Amino acid sequence: MSAASLPARADVVIVGGGIVGCSIAYHLTKIGITNVVVLERKQLTSGTTWHAAGLVGQLRATRNLTELAKYTTTLFEGLEKETGQATGFKQNGSISLALNEGRLEELLRGASMAKNFGLAIDVLSLGELKERLPHYNFEGVTGGVFLPKDGQVNPIDVTQALAAGARSRGGKVFENVKVTRILTKDGRACGVETTSGTIAADKVVVAGGMWSRDLGRSVGVNIPLHACEHFYIVSEPIDTLPRNMPVVRVPDECTYYKEDAGKLMVGAFEPKAKPWPPHGKGIGIDEEHAFVTLQEDMDHFEPILTSAINRVPLLETAGIQLFFNGPESFTPDVRYYLGEAPELRDLYVATGFNSIGIQSSGGAGLVLSQWIKDGHPPMDVNGIDIRRIHPFQSVTRYVHDRASESLGLLYAMHWPYRQAETSRGVRRSPIHQYTDRLGAVYGEVNGWERPNWYARDGVKREYEYSYGRQNWFPCAQYEADRLMNDVVFFDQASFAKYHVEGTDALAVLNRVSANSIDVPVGKVVYTQWLNERGGIEADLTVTRLAEQKFLVVTGAAPQTRDMAWLKRQTGDRNCVAVDITSGLPMIAIMGPKSRALLQKVSGADLSNAAFPFATSQEIEIGYARVRASRLTYVGELGWELYVPAEFAAHVMETLLAAGAEFNLTPAGMHSMNNARMEKGYRHWGHDMSDEETPLEAGLGFGVAWDKPGGFIGREALLRQREIKVLPKRMVAIALDDNGPSAPMMYHEEPVYRNGVIVGSTTSGAWGHRVGRSLALAYVKAEAGVSADWLASGTWEVELAWKKYPAKVQFAPFYDPKGLKIKE
Numbered sequence: 071m072s073a074a075s076l077p078a079r080a081d082v083v084i085v086g087g088g089i090v091g092c093s094i095a096y097h098l099t100k101i102g103i104t105n106v107v108v109l110e111r112k113q114l115t116s117g118t119t120w121h122a123a124g125l126v127g128q129l130r131a132t133r134n135l136t137e138l139a140k141y142t143t144t145l146f147e148g149l150e151k152e153t154g155q156a157t158g159f160k161q162n163g164s165i166s167l168a169l170n171e172g173r174l175e176e177l178l179r180g181a182s183m184a185k186n187f188g189l190a191i192d193v194l195s196l197g198e199l200k201e202r203l204p205h206y207n208f209e210g211v212t213g214g215v216f217l218p219k220d221g222q223v224n225p226i227d228v229t230q231a232l233a234a235g236a237r238s239r240g241g242k243v244f245e246n247v248k249v250t251r252i253l254t255k256d257g258r259a260c261g262v263e264t265t266s267g268t269i270a271a272d273k274v275v276v277a278g279g280m281w282s283r284d285l286g287r288s289v290g291v292n293i294p295l296h297a298c299e300h301f302y303i304v305s306e307p308i309d310t311l312p313r314n315m316p317v318v319r320v321p322d323e324c325t326y327y328k329e330d331a332g333k334l335m336v337g338a339f340e341p342k343a344k345p346w347p348p349h350g351k352g353i354g355i356d357e358e359h360a361f362v363t364l365q366e367d368m369d370h371f372e373p374i375l376t377s378a379i380n381r382v383p384l385l386e387t388a389g390i391q392l393f394f395n396g397p398e399s400f401t402p403d404v405r406y407y408l409g410e411a412p413e414l415r416d417l418y419v420a421t422g423f424n425s426i427g428i429q430s431s432g433g434a435g436l437v438l439s440q441w442i443k444d445g446h447p448p449m450d451v452n453g454i455d456i457r458r459i460h461p462f463q464s465v466t467r468y469v470h471d472r473a474s475e476s477l478g479l480l481y482a483m484h485w486p487y488r489q490a491e492t493s494r495g496v497r498r499s500p501i502h503q504y505t506d507r508l509g510a511v512y513g514e515v516n517g518w519e520r521p522n523w524y525a526r527d528g529v530k531r532e533y534e535y536s537y538g539r540q541n542w543f544p545c546a547q548y549e550a551d552r553l554m555n556d557v558v559f560f561d562q563a564s565f566a567k568y569h570v571e572g573t574d575a576l577a578v579l580n581r582v583s584a585n586s587i588d589v590p591v592g593k594v595v596y597t598q599w600l601n602e603r604g605g606i607e608a609d610l611t612v613t614r615l616a617e618q619k620f621l622v623v624t625g626a627a628p629q630t631r632d633m634a635w636l637k638r639q640t641g642d643r644n645c646v647a648v649d650i651t652s653g654l655p656m657i658a659i660m661g662p663k664s665r666a667l668l669q670k671v672s673g674a675d676l677s678n679a680a681f682p683f684a685t686s687q688e689i690e691i692g693y694a695r696v697r698a699s700r701l702t703y704v705g706e707l708g709w710e711l712y713v714p715a716e717f718a719a720h721v722m723e724t725l726l727a728a729g730a731e732f733n734l735t736p737a738g739m740h741s742m743n744n745a746r747m748e749k750g751y752r753h754w755g756h757d758m759s760d761e762e763t764p765l766e767a768g769l770g771f772g773v774a775w776d777k778p779g780g781f782i783g784r785e786a787l788l789r790q791r792e793i794k795v796l797p798k799r800m801v802a803i804a805l806d807d808n809g810p811s812a813p814m815m816y817h818e819e820p821v822y823r824n825g826v827i828v829g830s831t832t833s834g835a836w837g838h839r840v841g842r843s844l845a846l847a848y849v850k851a852e853a854g855v856s857a858d859w860l861a862s863g864t865w866e867v868e869l870a871w872k873k874y875p876a877k878v879q880f881a882p883f884y885d886p887k888g889l890k891i892k893e
């Protein structure tokens with residue numbers, strides 16, 4: 071369409087004519103939003119899309135992301151018929167091969183997950199694999215899985231088909247129109263300025279591929295991504311190559327193989343990638359960039375090619391027709407970005423596709439279009455929600471350095487507890503020097519270095535990964551023993567904290583919280599924040615500091631998200647929320663001797679009468695004044711100490727000096743996670759999301775049904791309360807096997823009742839105080855999930871294609887009555 075016919079206004083303007091932008095336009099027009107404009111600075115697909123390999127896989131790390139990838143395949147199946155535009159869609163399936171036992175376990179665990187998600191998958195014997203892949207060398211292969219519904223497409227044709235679909239319903243697509251500025255008014259995006267004029271819009275979508283970061287930054291929106299060079303080669307035609315060859319992945323050799331018009335394509339996800347541009351001084355992508363091919367780098371690709379020739383000996387004589395190198399965006403956590411930006415209303419983002427943009431395009435378009443229409447996502451997409459990002463993550467050097475690792479992670483081993491190796495040491499607790507001295511082994515969350523465990527008794531101070539008990543198991547056992555019998559401290563500086571105050575602070579927070587916040591000063595309230603559908607948007611505590619002043623404490627990961635949610639509900643009322651995370655670290659003192667220790671250092675009366683559970687007071691420790699809140703996430707007597715940052719080292723020293731007498735021991739985040747699993751304490755992002763309600767999550771005790779003014783989500787919850795026995799409920803699971811080789815549960819494992827899959831684990835860990843492999847899970851039953859239904863079933867959990875008998879109940883496995891907390 072000619073730029074001269076640019077409209078003055080549109081309902082939605084989409085910046086970027088790659089596969090993602092066109093998919094969003096396609097899906098918006100499909101749900102009735104037809105006044106949609108796509109603006110492409112050059113030609114459609116000229117960014118990254120044109121050179122994609124076109125692999126379309128379906129199995130992702132979570133149920134909903136798998137559903138979206140599955141949907142993409144379904145969309146591609148019918149697109150040619152609908153639009154008349156060929157897409158090159160072929161569904162020959164895909165095979166992944168393992169070259170060692172760890173990888174095989176990964177594939178088998180993935181196969182069980184796939185079964186759980188309703189994906190067709192077969193675990194093949196070596197004989198069956200050889201039959202399907204006669205041209206492959208099977209040296210070192212330990213096994214493999216086959217996904218028959220995986221496929222491949224021609225990305226340029228698919229993009230054109232999506233654009234055609236959008237146009238057929240009234241959407242407009244303009245090429246050679248560059249968006250030079252996003253227009254904003256009153257904290258909202260309201261249009262774009264382009265090289266061919268201005269368009270006013272209700273919503274603007276940034277789908278600009280690797281250019282998105284700069285575009286976002288121009289309006290204060292964080293979109294941390296960086297391009298990397300991404301390589302493949304295409305052989306000369308090979309007569310004997312079967313046209314129905316499935317896509318083959320050999321992740322241990324970082325390679326994938328695809329038949330392409332009689333030629334063999336070999337692509338790579340090498341462990342150390344080359345960020346592009348290489349200098350780390352900003353994206354600064356050339357104005358003229360279109361259909362760009364980067365310089366070949368045979369030295370870099372050579373190890374890949376050598377193993378490819380060994381794996382597919384046909385390649386040795388076939389000759390290479392094309393050596394391809396093109397840029398693609400990568401994100402710090404290798405997950406793409408979708409949704410409304412927390413910094414700017416009506417600005418939506420769909421970018422950072424980490425080399426799976428083709429297979430994600432359908433699902434991303436589907437979700438974002440509905441998000442735009444309804445103002446909220448149609449399902450839990452927390453893993454890809456742009457609100458998971460912290461502002462520092464778009465710092466150039468951080469994304470540049472991390473991108474070199476992100477690319478390789480696509481095929482690296484996805485070990486449990488795996489930690490990033492690049493861009494580390496970014497955010498440190500004020501007591502970092504002490505935890506370091508005590509042997510902490512750190513993990514990273516949003517840049518925070520958090521002690522995950524403490525090395526002791528000769529255990530090396532680094533992770534040795536496996537799917538079973540990792541090297542830190544005995545260290546975690548020691549920490550759990552001290553937690554149960556003595557006293558430990560956790561460095562929880564990373565937990566996000568906000569001060570909320572103003573003459574309307576109580577009214578705002580009380581409406582946002584499902585529990586009652588109108589409590590006496592000094593009371594701590596555990597609550598969820600719900601959406602209108604009753605789904606859990608946040609899970610946190612609120613402490614009333616004064617009549618109209620509150621302290622909100624939430625996890626490290628939702629720091630941006632929870633604040634954005636609160637601000638959206640505040641409107642123009644007199645209620646100011648300030649993020650004080652950096653200034654207020656927290657040290658948690660937990661265990662039966664915590665009272666004695668804290669009384670010694672503070673002189674305060676911490677008895678049940680003077681300091682009841684779920685209350686908060688200022689106490690003195692050494693020369694400092696700190697806020698102590700009697701709470702626990704680990705199921706023992708304990709206090710959380712909120713210490714102004716500059717006093718934290720002194721308070722830590724005071725505690726350590728006094729602690730020897732009580733056997734005070736440092737404990738890490740893994741111990742905290744293990745302990746909360748034993749207590750059945752839910753974790754937002756794993757065990758609950760905006761899809762689950764407090765009633766389903768078993769958190770109905772925290773709902774103040776009849777408080778004056780109600781709360782967001784009450785009507786939906788009231789409707790659900792009418793159903794006496796809910797068809798979906800969270801349960802606690804313990805495997806029967808408690809021996810040394812008992813397997814670990816992690817997430818998304820299928821849960822069977824009487825041989826039928828009825829649910830899925832959401833998180834799992836070893837319970838060191840109960841000596842069992844534990845998980846939380848949602849189970850479903852049409853007639854309702856009751857205690858009788860749980861007790862009358864025979865339960866199993868499938869792990870790596872094998873079923874294990876289990877016990878399933880509503881109550882937690884450790885101290886179910888909560889007596890220890892109130893000792």
Ligand SMILES: Cc1cc2nc3c(=O)[nH]c(=O)nc-3n(C[C@H](O)[C@H](O)[C@H](O)COP(=O)(O)OP(=O)(O)OC[C@H]3O[C@@H](n4cnc5c(N)ncnc54)[C@H](O)[C@@H]3O)c2cc1C
Binds near residue numbers: 114117126280423
């Ligand atoms: C070698 C290689 C192989 C790959 N293989 C696969 C694969 O097998 N399977 C798979 O799923 N994925 C694959 N990918 C990844 C896939 O190609 C990308 O994830 C996908 O194309 C991203 O699409 P996009 O629409 O987000 O970005 P792009 O295709 O880059 O589109 C963004 C568009 O926005 C335009 N734009 C930017 N700024 C502006 C502006 N200010 N105004 C107007 N227009 C603007 C750009 O010109 C560009 O055309 C591969 C990538 C590479 C590099």
